[in-house]
Amino acid sequence: MDRTTVISSAEVQAQLAHCRAVAQLAAQWPEETRLAFVDTYGCQQNEADSERIRGYLKQMGFGFTDDEERARIIVINTCAIREHAEQRVFGNVGALVHVKRRHPEQLICLCGCMVQQPHAAKKLRESYRHVDLVFGPHALWKFPEMVHALLTQRGRTFSVEDEAGSIAEGIPVVRQDSIRAWVSIMYGCNNFCAYCIVPYVRGRERSRRPEDILAEVRQLVEEGYKDITLLGQNVNSYGKDLEKPMDFSALLEQVNAIPGDFLIRFMTSHPKDATQKLFETMARCEKVAPVLHLPFQAGNDRVLKVMNRRHTRAEYLEKIKALKALIPDIVLTSDIIVGFPGETAEEFEDTLKVLEEVRFDALFTFIYSPRHGTPAASMDDPMSREEKLANFNRLTALQDAISEEKHAAYTGKTLRCLIDGLSDDARYGLTARTPGNRLVRVAGDPSALGQFREVKITGSNKWSLFGELA
Ligand code: 5AD
Ligand code: SF4
Numbered sequence: 001m002d003r004t005t006v007i008s009s010a011e012v013q014a015q016l017a018h019c020r021a022v023a024q025l026a027a028q029w030p031e032e033t034r035l036a037f038v039d040t041y042g043c044q045q046n047e048a049d050s051e052r053i054r055g056y057l058k059q060m061g062f063g064f065t066d067d068e069e070r071a072r073i074i075v076i077n078t079c080a081i082r083e084h085a086e087q088r089v090f091g092n093v094g095a096l097v098h099v100k101r102r103h104p105e106q107l108i109c110l111c112g113c114m115v116q117q118p119h120a121a122k123k124l125r126e127s128y129r130h131v132d133l134v135f136g137p138h139a140l141w142k143f144p145e146m147v148h149a150l151l152t153q154r155g156r157t158f159s160v161e162d163e164a165g166s167i168a169e170g171i172p173v174v175r176q177d178s179i180r181a182w183v184s185i186m187y188g189c190n191n192f193c194a195y196c197i198v199p200y201v202r203g204r205e206r207s208r209r210p211e212d213i214l215a216e217v218r219q220l221v222e223e224g225y226k227d228i229t230l231l232g233q234n235v236n237s238y239g240k241d242l243e244k245p246m247d248f249s250a251l252l253e254q255v256n257a258i259p260g261d262f263l264i265r266f267m268t269s270h271p272k273d274a275t276q277k278l279f280e281t282m283a284r285c286e287k288v289a290p291v292l293h294l295p296f297q298a299g300n301d302r303v304l305k306v307m308n309r310r311h312t313r314a315e316y317l318e319k320i321k322a323l324k325a326l327i328p329d330i331v332l333t334s335d336i337i338v339g340f341p342g343e344t345a346e347e348f349e350d351t352l353k354v355l356e357e358v359r360f361d362a363l364f365t366f367i368y369s370p371r372h373g374t375p376a377a378s379m380d381d382p383m384s385r386e387e388k389l390a391n392f393n394r395l396t397a398l399q400d401a402i403s404e405e406k407h408a409a410y411t412g413k414t415l416r417c418l419i420d421g422l423s424d425d426a427r428y429g430l431t432a433r434t435p436g437n438r439l440v441r442v443a444g445d446p447s448a449l450g451q452f453r454e455v456k457i458t459g460s461n462k463w464s465l466f467g468e469l470a
Helices: 009-026 044-059 083-102 118-127 137-153 198-202 210-222 248-256 276-284 301-306 313-326 345-358 385-408
Strands: 005-007 035-040 073-078 107-112 133-135 157-159 166-168 180-184 227-231 263-267 291-293 331-338 362-367 414-422 430-433 439-443 452-460 465-469
Touching (some): 009 137, 035 044, 044 073, 044 227, 073 083, 083 118, 118 133, 118 157, 137 157, 137 166, 248 263, 248 276, 276 313, 301 345, 331 345, 331 385, 345 385, 362 385, 385 452, 414 439
Parallel strands (some): 005 166, 073 107, 107 133, 133 157, 227 263, 331 362
Antiparallel strands (some): 414 430, 452 465
């Protein structure tokens, strides 16, 4: 893989010219056919990429629909993190054969992490002939050019070369929410955890310039966004590759200094790069929400070593202790993999011990899923599926009990929450988030939407809190 490519503003401008050319073509079609359907699988990074795809599509003159029968263009943004995500995509794309038979002019596009893998691209090429365009995360910036070519020449296009990755500024976005926004601060990953496909499909770490990030956040705050999440596969190594290197703590300080009433969150952090300096910065910056998502994956040192995590269980626990000392009400979440190849029954017990010691507020738990081309995929994996599933169930039962207890402790408190959504529940018409991002179902009317309001917590269960406007 080569060095990452910086896409110049002239190149992005050229893409916008392709958008205008497509818009001219589309202007000749009946208006009701100028619709696109964008379907997103996977993580927040993928959601953020889909907002850019929608941005381009809007410039091409398209509106949006959730109905694949009505869409002139379908874009499916795929995920590769686990086998299940891939199976769902292949199933749904397979079913589109019938839709396309009814609408032969339809363009079907697949992008994202899954298609960047050679085996998946090959399968699409050979067995999914109704798919017109396939492009990986590296090629997203030239989506308009590829659509323009397809509309004028037909044929099929595959853009899935193995590259270190690109970085482009100035791509238009259509955001899905008007209160919470996601801002990518960096792309790619250099960690190569033994189980993970991300470094192969999203390329090397590359950071956006701080001035571009700050300008984007400033604009979001002006537009009224209240909750801004800085995104990257490994935000704690932000800035190492910049012309003028800076660290993530410095970026947080600068975002925190932007005037306005808003919250700053960030994810994902890697324990090896989460420093005391970061914790002190979080404690000092009043807009940085008291929440940290810090994946530990497994509680046993031998397993962590084979996973190539480059931290031990003791180091992880030390960091959590230091963070809790600085921010006592910190909300902690984590990712865990159950059944990594070779993990024994005793080693799994160490994962449960970490849960008991840290008492996370919530967890994202996964059964290990082998990924083509990663080191773990060729390791011996003797534990049966049933045993892994039993361990997984013990893990989630323990966490459910902890979450329920932690949630119960909120009852009676009054917290400044962001009212961020409406629900059709007759008793709780609003949803809100505590500063630590716990979900609260709130009784109240829609006029409070988008505001920070004092909410009195009146009850809870293992998934959420319940409250009323104070
Ligand atoms: N199998 C299961 N879970 C995985 N994750 C990443 N790769 C795999 C895999 N091959 C989980 C990790 C990561 C989260 C985003 O997904 O826990 O932190
Ligand atoms: Fe996100 Fe990773 Fe899935 Fe890609 S493979 S969509 S980076 S979770």
